[in-house]
Amino acid sequence: MKSLLSTIFLLCIAFTVNSQNEKALAAFDSIYYDTAVNVSATNPTKALHTADSLYLYSDMEIQRLRSLMLIADLLEKQGKRQLSVENALKALTIAENIKDYQWQAKIYGFLSTQYRNIGFLDQGKKYLKKGIAISSKIENKQLASQFRGMTYQEMAYYAFEENKFKEAIENVQLASLSFEGVQNEQFKNFLIGNNEEMFGRSYTGLEEYEIAKEHYYKSLEYLEKSGAINTQWGAMSFQGLGNIFLKQNKLDSAKIHLQSALSIAEKTDHTALKENVYRNMASYYKERKEIDSFSFYDNKYNTILQENISRTKKSINSEFNRISNKKKATSNPNLYAILAVIVLGVLALLFYFRRKIWKLESVDTKESDEKKSTKIVLPQKTEDELLEKLNEFEASKDYLDNKISFSVLVGQLNTNAKYLSHILKTSKNRDYNTYINELRIQYIVEKLKTDSDYLNYKISYLAEESGFSSHSKFSSNFKRFVNLSPSEYIESLRD
Numbered sequence: 001m002k003s004l005l006s007t008i009f010l011l012c013i014a015f016t017v018n019s020q021n022e023k024a025l026a027a028f029d030s031i032y033y034d035t036a037v038n039v040s041a042t043n044p045t046k047a048l049h050t051a052d053s054l055y056l057y058s059d060m061e062i063q064r065l066r067s068l069m070l071i072a073d074l075l076e077k078q079g080k081r082q083l084s085v086e087n088a089l090k091a092l093t094i095a096e097n098i099k100d101y102q103w104q105a106k107i108y109g110f111l112s113t114q115y116r117n118i119g120f121l122d123q124g125k126k127y128l129k130k131g132i133a134i135s136s137k138i139e140n141k142q143l144a145s146q147f148r149g150m151t152y153q154e155m156a157y158y159a160f161e162e163n164k165f166k167e168a169i170e171n172v173q174l175a176s177l178s179f180e181g182v183q184n185e186q187f188k189n190f191l192i193g194n195n196e197e198m199f200g201r202s203y204t205g206l207e208e209y210e211i212a213k214e215h216y217y218k219s220l221e222y223l224e225k226s227g228a229i230n231t232q233w234g235a236m237s238f239q240g241l242g243n244i245f246l247k248q249n250k251l252d253s254a255k256i257h258l259q260s261a262l263s264i265a266e267k268t269d270h271t272a273l274k275e276n277v278y279r280n281m282a283s284y285y286k287e288r289k290e291i292d293s294f295s296f297y298d299n300k301y302n303t304i305l306q307e308n309i310s311r312t313k314k315s316i317n318s319e320f321n322r323i324s325n326k327k328k329a330t331s332n333p334n335l336y337a338i339l340a341v342i343v344l345g346v347l348a349l350l351f352y353f354r355r356k357i358w359k360l361e362s363v364d365t366k367e368s369d370e371k372k373s374t375k376i377v378l379p380q381k382t383e384d385e386l387l388e389k390l391n392e393f394e395a396s397k398d399y400l401d402n403k404i405s406f407s408v409l410v411g412q413l414n415t416n417a418k419y420l421s422h423i424l425k426t427s428k429n430r431d432y433n434t435y436i437n438e439l440r441i442q443y444i445v446e447k448l449k450t451d452s453d454y455l456n457y458k459i460s461y462l463a464e465e466s467g468f469s470s471h472s473k474f475s476s477n478f479k480r481f482v483n484l485s486p487s488e489y490i491e492s493l494r495d
Helices: 005-015 023-042 044-056 061-077 081-097 101-117 121-135 141-161 165-178 185-205 209-226 232-247 251-265 271-288 291-327 333-373 380-396 406-412 417-427 432-450 452-456 459-465 471-482 486-494
Strands: none
Touching (some): 023 044, 023 061, 044 061, 061 081, 081 101, 101 141, 121 141, 141 165, 141 185, 185 209, 209 232, 232 251, 291 406, 380 417, 406 417, 417 432, 432 459, 432 486, 452 486, 459 471, 459 486
């Protein structure tokens, strides 16, 4: 996961301040680490509240600085990159005022990560170079070495962006050497675990899967020692293993590791992690030919993918405005406008093709599964009971609830997805979406026929009344089933 390095930039000072005899920071450090690593993975809202409290009640500038960076890191995981960068820049101002070169270097590293994540690679590398330059002023050799290690990790992430996996391995090896002198055992295990995950990802990119698996397993061992196995870092290694087992068609092993990753991801607000986990879960069920579960995770994946791209676009727009305002007096704004348009265009195309390819890959699976579903033979008693439950569902008008979904209906009818798909196809000659949408249109048509007040309602109200999420979906389905637009049909009734 390309965004998690930012957290590591925040942690290393928490394990060295005591060596500088700053005993007053001991309690702060304990809360800080627990919030950054453990609480953020299980209760993101609580973590953000804790970080806010640390900032509000801190007596020292260094504590306020670190609290701001913790807030920035938590916001970044939630995809709120604009707010994240704003907090980081506030922290940078404090670091510059108190001449804390250690934190200046780390904040530059954090900012490098943010700009890399939105595709501003050149801007990101500029911040990384600033971090390297300022790190020469760090007197504490241990901290300086740790920062160099994290710089090598960041350089590995840039290599990942360009699919230069051998270069990534070289940088991770250099990072490992830089971390050898870390004295705190817990933090050292955490850093090594992170490095092992990056090795696993690199060898996966090189299609050397057995070597990659060894590194992923090592990552989990070290993360367990550090107490971070049930965090997003553990989820990354579980996901990496699950992905490899999928490629090797070892589906049982894939399921075990992907479910471990899913269990962790669902407890976090880490949107990029969820995107990858949902995509791999959809791939797993696609291989299993389980169409309903595939559709469930495919929908979750596409939803969060669209949300993440939308957030990234906002971040790009915000950064474009910031740069334009900052350099307006001395630079040609057209240059930045062109840059923003190019990046936004690339992102739009990326989203379009990622989604298009994914959907195209799913077509054959959906068609084959629908064919398979007709081969299911239900006991007559089961079929009769299910049909009776469907009749009760129709009579209850629960289909008007815009939150109804296939999985929800399966639960309401106390059946399973295959049985429901089969009965809809054989008895109703409909798939789920057609079945629900037709019921909704039939309902509103009946209302229009029997209650003249409905003829005066706005189309948007009719759409909402019948359970559709938008005016356009209502209108297209109305036209599909009635062969007239809603307005045309209403006029025909008035005549």
